[in-house]
Amino acid sequence: MQCAVVLLFICVLATGGSIEVHCQSCCGGTGTFLGGTERGFLPTGALTAAAVYAYTAMNRTLDGSALITDPYRRRAWAHALNLEAELSPLARWSVLIVLPLTDKARQSVAGGTEYRFHAAGLSDAFGLIKYTVVPPSPIVPWTLALGLGVKAPTGDYQRSDGGVELPLDVQPGTSTWDAIGWGLVAYRFDNADASTTLSVLVRKPGMNANGRTMGTDVQALLVLTTSPFEVPLMPLLMSRIRWTAPDRIGETLVSATGTFRIEFLPAVAVMLWEPFVVRFGAQLPIYERTNGVQLVPSWGMFGELRTTLSLW
Amino acid sequence: MRTVAGLLVVLVGVLISCSSNPPPASDASNHPPVIDSVVVSGAAIVGQQVEITCYARDPDGDELNYFWRANDGDIVGHGMHVKFFPAPCCSGFNTKVEVTVQDAHGAKAQRSIVLFVL
Numbered sequence: 001m002q003c004a005v006v007l008l009f010i011c012v013l014a015t016g017g018s019i020e021v022h023c024q025s026c027c028g029g030t031g032t033f034l035g036g037t038e039r040g041f042l043p044t045g046a047l048t049a050a051a052v053y054a055y056t057a058m059n060r061t062l063d064g065s066a067l068i069t070d071p072y073r074r075r076a077w078a079h080a081l082n083l084e085a086e087l088s089p090l091a092r093w094s095v096l097i098v099l100p101l102t103d104k105a106r107q108s109v110a111g112g113t114e115y116r117f118h119a120a121g122l123s124d125a126f127g128l129i130k131y132t133v134v135p136p137s138p139i140v141p142w143t144l145a146l147g148l149g150v151k152a153p154t155g156d157y158q159r160s161d162g163g164v165e166l167p168l169d170v171q172p173g174t175s176t177w178d179a180i181g182w183g184l185v186a187y188r189f190d191n192a193d194a195s196t197t198l199s200v201l202v203r204k205p206g207m208n209a210n211g212r213t214m215g216t217d218v219q220a221l222l223v224l225t226t227s228p229f230e231v232p233l234m235p236l237l238m239s240r241i242r243w244t245a246p247d248r249i250g251e252t253l254v255s256a257t258g259t260f261r262i263e264f265l266p267a268v269a270v271m272l273w274e275p276f277v278v279r280f281g282a283q284l285p286i287y288e289r290t291n292g293v294q295l296v297p298s299w300g301m302f303g304e305l306r307t308t309l310s311l312w
Numbered sequence: 313m314r315t316v317a318g319l320l321v322v323l324v325g326v327l328i329s330c331s332s333n334p335p336p337a338s339d340a341s342n343h344p345p346v347i348d349s350v351v352v353s354g355a356a357i358v359g360q361q362v363e364i365t366c367y368a369r370d371p372d373g374d375e376l377n378y379f380w381r382a383n384d385g386d387i388v389g390h391g392m393h394v395k396f397f398p399a400p401c402c403s404g405f406n407t408k409v410e411v412t413v414q415d416a417h418g419a420k421a422q423r424s425i426v427l428f429v430l
Contacts, residue, residue: 110359
């Protein structure tokens with residue numbers, strides 16, 4: 001029974017994740033968070049719906065690993081609200097759709113001029129088709145799932161203010177179609193009180209409206225969960241490793257783009273009342289290295305409300 | 313395999329339906345504005361501003377509106393005169409600044425300049 005409870009938690013709560021779907025790497029990433037890419041198996045006929053909120057503050061500028069004074073004294077922030085739905089119409093198959101809403105801003109000071117850009121609206125929608133190769137069971141401790149998807153340019157990328165088009169890093173959308181590959185491995189430990197989940201997401205962006213191709217983005221999220229308490233509260237220890245290749249203009253690499261980052265994401269998941277689950281946590285950088293001068297995230301926080309319903 | 317193909321078609325269809333394209337606008341009985349020149353104050357250096365001025369006129373004497381966009385960098389200001397701040401990413405690259413001038417009837421003229429960022 002305890003094993004079954006843990007399996008249920010793995011399926012429903014292993015959302016520790018945070019996937020920055022779109023960053024404009026010229027000016028750092030103020031991305032959106034997705035929980036659905038950290039969930040593998042969904043029973044046939046089940047629908048998971050979630051609202052995931054994330055806030056990211058960007059107050060640091062790096063040149064390599066060195067903290068420097070930003071040439072424009074830039075500061076940025078982003079709110080993201082992702083509306084997620086995942087349906088499993090067939091055994092082992094599920095479809096995840098994410099509609100992100102974003103509200104982001106950047107302020108800069110240069111040449112005695114202080115200015116601020118701000119935009120809000122629908123960002124780029126994201127879809128993923130998942131297949132669970134090895135579903136969770138009381139016998140096999142492993143779960144393996146794979147998926148393919150696309151990110152569509154549904155967000156506005158030509159937003160303007162006062163006769164000036166906003167910079168691309170502040171636009172709600174990116175203007176690109178991106179191909180996405182995804183994989184998830186989960187392992188339940190023998191004592192059934194703990195489990196670990198590793199999800200990897202690879203995103204290959206297309207060329208944007210300015211003729212630039214953003215760098216390939218690889219993100220790996222490791223989640224450790226345990227349920228030591230009698231109450232339905234589960235601490236989650238998560239670490240995200242993210243590598244982004246430099247952007248290209250034609251065949252030429254853009255020098256000050258591309259990053260490597262390791263983050264620590266402590267979180268707690270609570271089942272307040274069935275079938276609703278709440279999860280909240282923080283995003284803290286551990287190590288970061290940039291190619292050239294880049295504005296990078298300082299810290300962040302996220303919260304999620306999720307439910308899973310059986311439709312048939 | 314057929315299942316995967318079917319799901320992919322549905323997925324792409326849903327995402328395409330969310331995309332949008334802005335409609336064009338025009339007026340045949342009107343003369344479009346003319347851009348005489350776009351003048352840049354100096355070199356484009358990361359951390360420093362470049363002043364850009366667009367000199368345009370309208371044969372019909374209509375009032376003109378200016379719309380600016382840049383590939384990599386910030387544009388601040390409005391009207392015929394703006395400031396451009398090159399993005400830190402793009403030192404050593406050409407970057408494009410584009411101005412579109414529109415009269416009251418929707419007729420447009422467009423000019424692009426390319427700046428090498430130091």
